[in-house]
Amino acid sequence: MGRHDGGGIMTKGDHNSRGALGAKKLRAAERKEAAMLLALTIPAIIVVALIIIIPVGWLFSLSFLDETGQFSLANYQKMIEYKSYLRVFRTTFNVSFLTTFLCILIGYPLAYFLSQMPRKYVGLFMLTVLLPFWTSLLVRTYAWLVMLQRNGLINNFAIDLGIWDTPIKLAHNLNGTLIGMVHIMLPFLVLPLYAAMQRIDRNTLQAAANLGATPIQTFWQVFVPLSLPGVVAGSLIVFVLCLGFYVTPAVLGGGKVIMVSMQITAILEDQFNWGAASALGVVLLVATFAVLALASRFLKLDSVMFGRH
Amino acid sequence: MVPDRPASLSISVTELTKSYGNFYALNAVSIDVKAGEFLTLLGPSGSGKTTLLMAIAGFNRPDSGQICFGDSDVTLMPPHQREVGMVFQNYALFPHMSVFENVAFPLKLRKIAKQEKNQKVMDALNTVQLSDFANRRIDQLSGGQRQRVALARAFVFGPTILLMDEPLSALDKKLREEMQIELKQLHRKLGVTTVYVTHDQREALTMSDRIAVINDGEVKQIGTPREIYNRPANSFVASFIGESSFIPLVRDAKGGLVYDGVRIADLPSGQSAKAWSLVIRPERLSMVAAKAKIQSSKLYFKGIITELVYQGETALMMMETGEGETLIARMNTRSGDDIDSLAEGQNITLSIDKKDIIIIPDGAT
Numbered sequence: 293m294g295r296h297d298g299g300g301i302m303t304k305g306d307h308n309s310r311g312a313l314g315a316k317k318l319r320a321a322e323r324k325e326a327a328m329l330l331a332l333t334i335p336a337i338i339v340v341a342l343i344i345i346i347p348v349g350w351l352f353s354l355s356f357l358d359e360t361g362q363f364s365l366a367n368y369q370k371m372i373e374y375k376s377y378l379r380v381f382r383t384t385f386n387v388s389f390l391t392t393f394l395c396i397l398i399g400y401p402l403a404y405f406l407s408q409m410p411r412k413y414v415g416l417f418m419l420t421v422l423l424p425f426w427t428s429l430l431v432r433t434y435a436w437l438v439m440l441q442r443n444g445l446i447n448n449f450a451i452d453l454g455i456w457d458t459p460i461k462l463a464h465n466l467n468g469t470l471i472g473m474v475h476i477m478l479p480f481l482v483l484p485l486y487a488a489m490q491r492i493d494r495n496t497l498q499a500a501a502n503l504g505a506t507p508i509q510t511f512w513q514v515f516v517p518l519s520l521p522g523v524v525a526g527s528l529i530v531f532v533l534c535l536g537f538y539v540t541p542a543v544l545g546g547g548k549v550i551m552v553s554m555q556i557t558a559i560l561e562d563q564f565n566w567g568a569a570s571a572l573g574v575v576l577l578v579a580t581f582a583v584l585a586l587a588s589r590f591l592k593l594d595s596v597m598f599g600r601h
Numbered sequence: 602m603v604p605d606r607p608a609s610l611s612i613s614v615t616e617l618t619k620s621y622g623n624f625y626a627l628n629a630v631s632i633d634v635k636a637g638e639f640l641t642l643l644g645p646s647g648s649g650k651t652t653l654l655m656a657i658a659g660f661n662r663p664d665s666g667q668i669c670f671g672d673s674d675v676t677l678m679p680p681h682q683r684e685v686g687m688v689f690q691n692y693a694l695f696p697h698m699s700v701f702e703n704v705a706f707p708l709k710l711r712k713i714a715k716q717e718k719n720q721k722v723m724d725a726l727n728t729v730q731l732s733d734f735a736n737r738r739i740d741q742l743s744g745g746q747r748q749r750v751a752l753a754r755a756f757v758f759g760p761t762i763l764l765m766d767e768p769l770s771a772l773d774k775k776l777r778e779e780m781q782i783e784l785k786q787l788h789r790k791l792g793v794t795t796v797y798v799t800h801d802q803r804e805a806l807t808m809s810d811r812i813a814v815i816n817d818g819e820v821k822q823i824g825t826p827r828e829i830y831n832r833p834a835n836s837f838v839a840s841f842i843g844e845s846s847f848i849p850l851v852r853d854a855k856g857g858l859v860y861d862g863v864r865i866a867d868l869p870s871g872q873s874a875k876a877w878s879l880v881i882r883p884e885r886l887s888m889v890a891a892k893a894k895i896q897s898s899k900l901y902f903k904g905i906i907t908e909l910v911y912q913g914e915t916a917l918m919m920m921e922t923g924e925g926e927t928l929i930a931r932m933n934t935r936s937g938d939d940i941d942s943l944a945e946g947q948n949i950t951l952s953i954d955k956k957d958i959i960i961i962p963d964g965a966t
Binding site: 493495496498499500501502503504505506507509510513514517518 | 659660684754758
């Protein structure tokens with residue numbers, strides 16, 4: 293009996309040590325797996341570091357240097373002192389906000405239309421949204437210039453038809469800038485919005501009707517609230533892209549709409565002042581981050597609200 | 602509360618047809634649901650039962666036929682005017698609203714004053730035992746709780762008809778069985794005409810006043826659970842509901858139906874079918890002891906046990922008769938029944954009371 297007991301204890305001990313060994317091995321295997329995954333992401337990390345972190349860091353440091361290469365806050369001081377800088381920022385945010393607003397105004401019905409049509413036709417109509425998206429930005433901007441300018445297609449056509457008598461100023465001002473930017477930004481709003489609308493459970497709309505909601509009530513009380521995450525996501529993309537826009541306001545604004553990116557170019561071309569240009573870039577970057585941070589609070593709210601984490 | 606509105610309305614569906622291309626989802630279906638009745642549409646997937654429910658709710662427009670609630674024709678009435686409560690298969694709750702707001706939604710649309718509205722919502726949530734969850738978001742609820750919210754939302758505005766599209770199919774077995782009883786109690790309490798869609802025959806038998814068995818867009822039989830189970834009208838109903846053994850019968854010269862030389866029944870009158878089958882429910886068969894006396898009120902089958910499966914409260918036995926037919930029998934596993942002494946390959950005699958046999962025309966559906 294004693295022998296038996298002893299044997300039992302020995303086996304138990306044996307099991308224990310084998311168990312510990314097994315756990316150790318498992319942990320090692322797990323660590324190895326994690327290391328492998330990390331190794332796979334290293335190329336991407338290097339690329340991101342090379343093309344984003346280093347140039348941005350360099351820009352950041354340049355903005356704190358004066359022309360002689362000494363540390364100074366002069367570049368930022370200038371931005372506060374000169375009203376023109378403030379005006380440029382105000383214009384940038386105004387144009388971005390207006391563009392986003394107009395995109396929602398035009399894009400929401402478009403995305404709704406796409407989400408409601410039979411699936412077999414969606415591809416065709418989606419093509420009309422995507423085709424301009426695939427065309428060069430520069431080509432599209434100059435095409436708008438041809439359409440909008442004083443003796444352009446639209447003015448000539450309207451005057452020939454007698455809709456208006458004298459040419460309307462459509463290009464070389466805010467009108468032209470907005471028309472061009474809305475046209476270019478629309479797909480960035482429509483695509484995420486369409487995706488969000490597709491995800492809405494048709495049964496919830498049927499349920500609303502079943503509970504007594506007219507089609508209009510169903511649309512406003514169920515469909516629109518459920519599509520809001522798509523609106524937020526789409527307008528955020530549009531707004532942030534607008535903040536850094538250059539080509540379209542430069543060509544269609546006719547020098548009357550000066551955005552931050554254009555101001556940066558001007559400083560570099562006229563004064564060759566890298567420090568001042570960098571400071572503008574840094575402020576724009578910080579402002580963009582601020583917008584994103586503000587919006588992400590709403591987005592998080594949404595993801596909690598709709599159970600998508 | 603509108604005093605002159607009835608608590609429930611009858612539904613009458615007449616010759617309803619709905620086709621998608623060449624496929625007839627509904628083929629001249631006629632069903633009458635009495636006011637206050639719990640009627641189940643039972644059928645396999647693709648049988649047309651959901652199409653019929655959606656037509657009653659107003660979500661699809663039939664090609665021909667008529668739907669009436671009480672005396673009023675609602676065939677062309679849009680869904681939001683029908684005053685019909687519906688529980689969807691996936692519940693279709695509004696994810697952007699709280700439990701309270703979901704249930705209050707139909708009352709808000711009816712512009713019911715705030716105090717009365719709150720009272721009604723809380724009453725409805727009490728009825729489904731969710732009054733503590735009023736402020737929860739939908740994604741904080743379990744499947745069973747969501748099901749209850751959907752239910753409360755469907756009856757809170759006092760509809761005269763309640764429709765349910767497989768409302769329990771997403772729940773696990775135990776919860777489903779609890780909810781079946783609860784739904785039945787709720788129906789008794791509300792007294793509202795209920796049309797319930799399911800593909801689960803046990804659920805249909807448990808809950809319904811009457812069952813309409815549907816297949817290929819047609820009503821195969823309509824009747825009480827007992828009628829459907831004990832007197833299936835055709836082979837589809839007999840095989841879809843419960844377990845059955847089918848044994849082909851032969852007509853003899855004297856107008857009787859015969860199996861293995863034994864006259865089973867008289868030829869049913871008024872039926873033109875050429876061939877007939879004997880349908881035997883497994884639990885109606887019993888084992889016959891070797892020395893037992895033959896009784897004239899019973900039919901006997903001799904054969905060899907080919908399969909014996911122990912399933913807890915019952916055991917399933919397959920027996921091959923001398924004629925090569927297979928009979929399925931279900932035995933109680935109480936110790937007295939001696940099921941333990943049986944083995945595959947053993948000879949056995951089974952008997953069934955003549956009252957329990959079912960004769961159905963072959964090929965007819």
